[in-house]
Amino acid sequence: xxxxxxxxxxxxxxxxxxxxxxxxxxxxxxxxxxxxxxxxxxxxxxxxxxxxxxxxxxxxxxxxxxxxxxxxxxxxxxxxxxxxxxxxxxxxxxxxxxxxxxxxxxxxxxxxxxxxxxxxxxxxxxxxxxxxxxxxxxxxxxxxxxxxxxxxxxxxxxxxxxxxxxxxxxxxxxxxxxxxxxxxxxxxxxxxxxxxx
Amino acid sequence: xxxxxxxxxxxxxxxxxxxxxxxxxxxxxxxxxxxxxxxxxxxxxxxxxxxxxxxxxxxxxxxxxxxxxxxxxxxxxxxxxxxxxxxxxxxxxxxxxxxxxxxxxxxxxxxxxxxxxxxxxxxxxxxxxxxxxxxxxxxxxxxxxxxxxxxxxxxxxxxxxxxxxxxxxxxxxxxxxxxxxxxxxxxxxxxxxxxxxxxxxxxxxxxxxxxxxxxxxxxxxxxxxxxxxxxxxxxxxxxxxxxxxxxxxxxxxxxxxxxxxxxxxxxxxxxxxxxxxxxxxxxxxxxxxxxxxxxxxxxxxxxxxxxxxxxxxxxxxxxxxxxxxxxxxxxxxxxxxxxxxxxxxxxxxxxxxxxxxxxxxxxxxxxxxxxxxxxxxxxxxxxxxxxxxxxxxxxxxxxxxxxxxxxxxxxxxxxxxxxxxxxxxxxxxxxxxxxxxxxxxxxxxxxxxxxxxxxxxxxxxxxxxxxxxxxxxxxxxxxxxxxxxxxxxxxxxxxxxxxxxxxxxxxxxxxxxxxxxxxxxxxxxxxxxxxxxxxxxxxxxxxxxxxxxxxxxxxxxxxxxxxxxxxxxxxxxxxxxxxxxxxxxxxxxxxxxxxxxxxxxxxxxx
Ligand code: SF4
Ligand code: SF4
Numbered sequence: 001x002x003x004x005x006x007x008x009x010x011x012x013x014x015x016x017x018x019x020x021x022x023x024x025x026x027x028x029x030x031x032x033x034x035x036x037x038x039x040x041x042x043x044x045x046x047x048x049x050x051x052x053x054x055x056x057x058x059x060x061x062x063x064x065x066x067x068x069x070x071x072x073x074x075x076x077x078x079x080x081x082x083x084x085x086x087x088x089x090x091x092x093x094x095x096x097x098x099x100x101x102x103x104x105x106x107x108x109x110x111x112x113x114x115x116x117x118x119x120x121x122x123x124x125x126x127x128x129x130x131x132x133x134x135x136x137x138x139x140x141x142x143x144x145x146x147x148x149x150x151x152x153x154x155x156x157x158x159x160x161x162x163x164x165x166x167x168x169x170x171x172x173x174x175x176x177x178x179x180x181x182x183x184x185x186x187x188x189x190x191x192x193x194x195x196x197x
Numbered sequence: 198x199x200x201x202x203x204x205x206x207x208x209x210x211x212x213x214x215x216x217x218x219x220x221x222x223x224x225x226x227x228x229x230x231x232x233x234x235x236x237x238x239x240x241x242x243x244x245x246x247x248x249x250x251x252x253x254x255x256x257x258x259x260x261x262x263x264x265x266x267x268x269x270x271x272x273x274x275x276x277x278x279x280x281x282x283x284x285x286x287x288x289x290x291x292x293x294x295x296x297x298x299x300x301x302x303x304x305x306x307x308x309x310x311x312x313x314x315x316x317x318x319x320x321x322x323x324x325x326x327x328x329x330x331x332x333x334x335x336x337x338x339x340x341x342x343x344x345x346x347x348x349x350x351x352x353x354x355x356x357x358x359x360x361x362x363x364x365x366x367x368x369x370x371x372x373x374x375x376x377x378x379x380x381x382x383x384x385x386x387x388x389x390x391x392x393x394x395x396x397x398x399x400x401x402x403x404x405x406x407x408x409x410x411x412x413x414x415x416x417x418x419x420x421x422x423x424x425x426x427x428x429x430x431x432x433x434x435x436x437x438x439x440x441x442x443x444x445x446x447x448x449x450x451x452x453x454x455x456x457x458x459x460x461x462x463x464x465x466x467x468x469x470x471x472x473x474x475x476x477x478x479x480x481x482x483x484x485x486x487x488x489x490x491x492x493x494x495x496x497x498x499x500x501x502x503x504x505x506x507x508x509x510x511x512x513x514x515x516x517x518x519x520x521x522x523x524x525x526x527x528x529x530x531x532x533x534x535x536x537x538x539x540x541x542x543x544x545x546x547x548x549x550x551x552x553x554x555x556x557x558x559x560x561x562x563x564x565x566x567x568x569x570x571x572x573x574x575x576x577x578x579x580x581x582x583x584x585x586x587x588x589x590x591x592x593x594x595x596x597x598x599x600x601x602x603x604x605x606x607x608x609x610x611x612x613x614x615x616x617x618x619x620x621x622x623x624x625x626x627x628x629x630x631x632x633x634x635x636x637x638x639x640x641x642x643x644x645x646x647x648x649x650x651x652x653x654x655x656x657x658x659x660x661x662x663x664x665x666x667x668x669x670x671x672x673x674x675x676x677x678x679x680x681x682x683x684x685x686x687x688x689x690x691x692x693x694x695x696x697x698x699x700x701x702x703x704x705x706x707x708x709x710x711x712x713x714x715x716x717x718x719x720x721x722x723x724x725x726x727x728x729x730x731x732x733x734x735x736x737x738x739x740x741x742x743x744x745x746x747x748x749x750x751x752x753x754x755x756x757x758x759x760x761x762x763x764x765x766x767x768x769x770x771x772x773x774x775x776x777x778x779x780x781x782x783x784x785x786x787x788x789x790x791x792x793x794x795x796x797x798x799x800x801x802x803x
Contacts, residue, residue: 011557012559024202024367032369034367034368034369035333036202037367039310039365045559046557046559046560047558047559060449060526061443061446062367062368063362065450065526065527065530066526066527081552081554084551102767103765103766104555104557105555106769106770106771107761107762109598110553110555113553117552120549120552123549
């Protein structure tokens with residue numbers, strides 16, 4: 001099986017690291033080597049978070065070279081665009097259409113142009129899947145299940161080197177027992193969103 | 198053995214366990230903190246001693262003492278922490294140890310979360326101590342375990358130096374927790390443990406001889422490895438530590454993996470001679486790839502000169518490899534292409550230019566009590582000429598707009614002392630030092646004693662949020678809890694300040710802003726050193742109730758935007774008709790105080 005380089009991106013507190021871990025655990029269970037890298041330390045305070053996951057055989061380092069990621073899974077629109085430089089030509093983007101506007105915009109120190117971001121993605125990424133992930137998460141029962149929605153959608157696209165069922169099982173064994181049901185629902189909604197469109 | 202996904206720092210902790218560690222001490226600092234976080238529960242399980250020490254100097258001395266008694270000791274910190282511990286370190290190299298002492302110093306090239314990107318390998322060379330430089334989490338585990346044996350063999354402290362991309366990377370690792378401590382031989386009275394000029398004169402030549410013993414030991418270590426391709430190859434790359442992966446990938450991407458050989462160096466100081474010489478002598482040109490300082494490069498140059506080799510050595514000195522910042526595959530690819538004289542493939546037509554992206558700096562949490570403390574002092578200082586020296590912690594984020602309450606930040610504890618220097622230069626201005634509780638214990642306290650003793654008329658504000666928040670909420674001497682989560686004496690900061698002779702000491706709740714502003718003003722007006730303890734737990738730790746606020750009376754909102762412009766709380770965002778409070782609000786009520794129109798109200802439970 002070929003190697004897979006994945007970037008998971010978003011804003012601190014969105015559940016990015018958990019999504020990255022679930023994919024890594026599933027890849028290990030499937031017998032692959034895994035390397036991940038992220039900069040930890042100030043993540044809970046609204047900053048951008050990027051987790052790079054490399055899965056496969058004979059891996060080198062933990063950092064993905066620019067233009068080499070197979071997949072960009074993103075929880076936030078501006079962060080999707082911020083991390084596009086890592087994606088290889090023809091790579092897949094799965095992104096929530098969520099916009100998290102930072103305080104600097106409120107203070108007039110920078111701008112957030114949601115429409116321009118969407119247009120840029122449509123124009124430059126042929127293989128870009130947009131998800132109304134926040135709505136689906138709420139539909140599943142909790143906004144915090146955003147990561148499960150996105151994992152479900154990514155699994156349904158069948159571009160990861162791990163099967164959908166394995167990913168679902170890993171997810172459900174990673175979250176707290178009392179949150180299994182709501183996350184299972186979120187995962188299903190993510191899957192269904194892909195399969196019915 | 199089961200395969201686990203382990204973070205580099207967790208792997209290091211397992212390495213220490215397998216190395217038979219008996220005493221662990223450290224001070225939190227990114228990217229090193231998770232090592233202790235992993236070891237503390239293991240300490241409970243296996244019965245060794247683990248502690249968060251008050252600072253890095255203390256931690257190193259605690260572990261040194263344990264090693265003097267013959268125990269295997271382990272000390273953890275980040276790179277700048279080693280500066281604090283430099284005094285014991287330099288003398289320890291002369292004294293040597295019994296047992297074993299492994300010093301784990303996590304470097305932060307970039308830097309991602311440090312005030313500089315100093316290279317601990319250079320420090321090791323300065324201190325004349327062996328240093329190991331892991332290329333990945335799995336090797337970090339092996340190296341840490343090995344370092345204990347090497348330290349025991351050489352009777353010298355040994356440094357293990359991972360970087361952020363090792364400490365915070367994850368990898369699939371086969372590991373089984375096993376703990377087989379050796380008996381502690383016990384402290385034997387001996388003049389050799391007493392660092393005196395006579396001891397130093399005797400020990401310095403011994404230490405110099407030990408460099409050669411260390412070099413010999415590292416030569417036979419498994420951490421230097423040649424990746425040779427073809428016998429006729431005449432160019433090579435020496436890849437150090439974490440750069441190994443970048444080098445091998447960059448060579449593959451440049452199509453050079455068959456024609457360029459690689460020597461991996463995991464033991465940068467003292468550099469083993471045989472493997473390097475064997476590699477160099479069949480090459481015409483070699484590129485040295487290492488992050489930060491040319492530690493290996495300089496040793497390679499001197500080796501080549503000594504052996505009369507004509508090999509051309511490329512790297513930092515000819516500008517091929519950057520001397521600052523973190524390396525990655527992209528940067529190394531550029532270096533190997535230039536080195537090998539191959540051109541990059543033609544770039545694809547430039548993609549459409551991306552729209553401007555929002556600037557997203559980390560900010561203090563919604564409801565963070567530091568925001569309130571800064572606001573309180575900003576108000577209290579109105580009309581006065583005040584300078585605000587700051588310190589290191591979450592509260593350094595108060596440097597950003599709109600608060601802009603951090604005028605200086607140098608190193609741990611320096612707020613209090615820099616304030617004194619500023620005061621002696623400009624006694625007509627008021628100087629207010631801000632520092633956190635953990636930082637106060639770390640190195641703030643001697644500065645406070647100095648202020649009282651030397652009569653510096655400054656105000657010290659201790660932002661006491663009952664934790665070391667920035668690095669992941671570790672306990673400290675003020676929290677009443679040990680690293681193992683057991684109850685301990687909680688050392689009272691206000692009491693300490695009084696005991697230091699500060700006459701004006703106040704404990705204030707920053708979330709009652711009206712009263713807090715009056716107290717702050719009184720402290721500012723006190724003639725002599727004063728201390729204000731801003732007492733309110735970190736909101737990221739505290740249990741928050743369901744209280745939330747909203748612009749409950751939009752009709753009253755005058756559209757003045759002071760709530761946004763003065764606080765920068767991430768829960769207050771521009772809405773369609775003026776500011777709106779989002780569900781990030783945790784109910785600190787600070788904005789209620791700030792709003793001049795009374796438009797912000799407690800949200801009624803639905
Ligand atoms: S973690 Fe605690 S101290 Fe740090 S910004 Fe958040 S509330 Fe403030
Ligand atoms: S009460 Fe106001 S200042 Fe406090 S967290 Fe909520 S919105 Fe932010």
